[in-house]
Amino acid sequence: MSSAKDIAMSAALERSFSNNLSVSPSATFHSPPSSFLSGGLPRRTTMPKPLKPFNTEDIKILLLENVNQTGRDILTAQGYQVEFLKTSLPEDQLIEKIRDVHVIGIRSKTKLTEKVLREAKNLLVIGCFCIGTNQVDLEYAASHGIAVFNSPFANSRSVAELVIAEIIMLARQLGDRSNEMHRGTWNKVSSKCWEIRGKTLGIVGYGHIGSQLSVLAESMGMSVIYYDVLTLMAIGTAKQVPTLQALLQEADFVTLHVPETPETKNMISSKEFEQMKTGAYLINASRGTVVDIPALIKAMRGGKIAGAALDVYPHEPAANGDYFNAQLNQWGEELRGLNNIILTPHIGGSTEEAQRAIGVEVADALVRYINQGSTVGSVNMPEVTMRSLTLDEPNHARVIYIHRNVPGVLRKVTEILSGHNVDRQITDSKGKVAYLMADVSTVNTDDIKTIHDSLDLLNSRILTRVLY
Ligand SMILES: NC(=O)C1=CN([C@@H]2O[C@H](COP(=O)(O)OP(=O)(O)OC[C@H]3O[C@@H](n4cnc5c(N)ncnc54)[C@H](O)[C@@H]3O)[C@@H](O)[C@H]2O)C=CC1
Numbered sequence: 001m002s003s004a005k006d007i008a009m010s011a012a013l014e015r016s017f018s019n020n021l022s023v024s025p026s027a028t029f030h031s032p033p034s035s036f037l038s039g040g041l042p043r044r045t046t047m048p049k050p051l052k053p054f055n056t057e058d059i060k061i062l063l064l065e066n067v068n069q070t071g072r073d074i075l076t077a078q079g080y081q082v083e084f085l086k087t088s089l090p091e092d093q094l095i096e097k098i099r100d101v102h103v104i105g106i107r108s109k110t111k112l113t114e115k116v117l118r119e120a121k122n123l124l125v126i127g128c129f130c131i132g133t134n135q136v137d138l139e140y141a142a143s144h145g146i147a148v149f150n151s152p153f154a155n156s157r158s159v160a161e162l163v164i165a166e167i168i169m170l171a172r173q174l175g176d177r178s179n180e181m182h183r184g185t186w187n188k189v190s191s192k193c194w195e196i197r198g199k200t201l202g203i204v205g206y207g208h209i210g211s212q213l214s215v216l217a218e219s220m221g222m223s224v225i226y227y228d229v230l231t232l233m234a235i236g237t238a239k240q241v242p243t244l245q246a247l248l249q250e251a252d253f254v255t256l257h258v259p260e261t262p263e264t265k266n267m268i269s270s271k272e273f274e275q276m277k278t279g280a281y282l283i284n285a286s287r288g289t290v291v292d293i294p295a296l297i298k299a300m301r302g303g304k305i306a307g308a309a310l311d312v313y314p315h316e317p318a319a320n321g322d323y324f325n326a327q328l329n330q331w332g333e334e335l336r337g338l339n340n341i342i343l344t345p346h347i348g349g350s351t352e353e354a355q356r357a358i359g360v361e362v363a364d365a366l367v368r369y370i371n372q373g374s375t376v377g378s379v380n381m382p383e384v385t386m387r388s389l390t391l392d393e394p395n396h397a398r399v400i401y402i403h404r405n406v407p408g409v410l411r412k413v414t415e416i417l418s419g420h421n422v423d424r425q426i427t428d429s430k431g432k433v434a435y436l437m438a439d440v441s442t443v444n445t446d447d448i449k450t451i452h453d454s455l456d457l458l459n460s461r462i463l464t465r466v467l468y
């Protein structure tokens with residue numbers, strides 16, 4: 001049982017500094033859970049204690065772009081308020097919505113730019129329910145204490161399988177034959193239709209997807225070469241080549257698996273098409289900015305490139321059913337008019353298996369971050385974690401201090417914590433941002449407030465959270 005003093009103190013805290021312990025102007029401070037400051041014999045249990053600066057039902061989550069049910073279920077089961085939308089949102093509506101939420105879950109279409117994130121005053125964490133994180137301004141997010149998580153490989157296999165299908169479809173002109181049949185035309189041809197056995201696949205970007213694809217392609221009798229900015233171990237009998245040009249000159253099929261970066265923008269343009277073999281094929285399931293589409297159209301019309309498969313485009317519609325037209329991409333009409341071109345609506349990772357796995361992985365990471373402060377798997381924060389506090393550690397609090405990575409901070413934090421027993425502490429930095437986590441014991445609600453407010457006053461502060 002809590003003493004009358006403790007209860008009074010909690011109530012006073014609730015009144016006097018509602019909003020202060022949390023980072024959210026809209027969240028209220030709640031009395032500690034029953035495990036906190038409880039008297040009597042400690043319960044001997046190693047059950048992890050959920051650490052929450054808010055009542056769970058105050059955590060507001062916005063999930064866009066049809067995030068999988070598995071992820072929604074995990075977040076809802078925590079008691080958070082989860083709003084779910086099937087589509088992404090236009091910028092003005094996104095800005096309106098993001099002001100209010102602590103967590104946002106997106107896929108590849110929602111652009112979380114500095115302009116949008118500037119309005120996200122309550123935002124603690126972003127979940128990208130996909131691989132790519134180019135749609136988020138990661139640096140701005142980190143410098144404002146917003147952690148970003150993704151799912152680094154749960155859809156890699158799905159993309160690799162799609163590419164294998166496309167290699168065969170292009171080699172056999174299956175898209176065109178199927179379209180002709182749909183129009184009622186029987187056109188049985190073998191001219192310029194090939195087996196893939198013995199052909200060379202050139203993989204640009206030998207990461208999770210590229211290397212998985214390498215295994216599948218070899219098992220079907222293809223020779224694999226790859227180009228990557230890093231020197232990477234070849235899988236099977238694949239061979240790394242030293243330059244993109246060397247790959248383009250040798251490959252019958254070129255497939256792109258690089259991230260969207262300034263270096264990969266228009267990585268395949270007129271010069272690169274010239275370097276490719278006449279009659280070669282191009283596949284892009286990475287990002288739309290990687291291929292210069294007008295140059296591709298020219299290369300295909302001129303017969304240099306015998307076929308292409310595109311899954312991604314520089315500008316993609318926000319929702320299913322939106323017409324993929326000239327307003328989005330000027331060359332849409334010309335692209336659709338080409339022969340032997342497969343156009344898919346960014347479905348590389350769209351399988352039940354991949355979406356379920358991503359839902360679980362990203363939602364779990366969000367819960368760990370909200371409840372425990374663990375940044376393991378974050379793409380923009382130093383990765384820091386500590387074991388969960390347990391129910392037999394009642395009067396403990398977890399202090400999280402995200403700060404600018406400048407000299408002298410640890411000394412000041414140590415001074416602030418020095419009156420308490422620090423059971424464990426860990427700190428790490430990534431670029432300009434550092435992340436400190438400390439578990440302090442035998443603290444009461446006054447101590448928590450003092451620790452929080454003192455850390456919050458330091459010049460180096462980006463964000464202070466105290467979980468209890
Ligand atoms: N179509 C779809 O639905 C999907 C598309 N993607 C896209 O595929 C991309 C690749 O995915 P992963 O293989 O998982 O990424 P990854 O990070 O595992 O591999 C990317 C590889 O590209 C290399 N690389 C980076 N810049 C390069 C450059 N300028 N030249 C040559 N190599 C370079 C890296 O060193 C790395 O080995 C993602 O960034 C994402 O944009 C991912 C999943 C689904």
Ligand SMILES: O=C(O)CCC(=O)C(=O)O
Pocket residue numbers: 107108129130131132133155346347349350
């Ligand atoms: O469909 C999606 O969610 C996006 C897939 C993708 O491009 C990615 O995972 O990076």
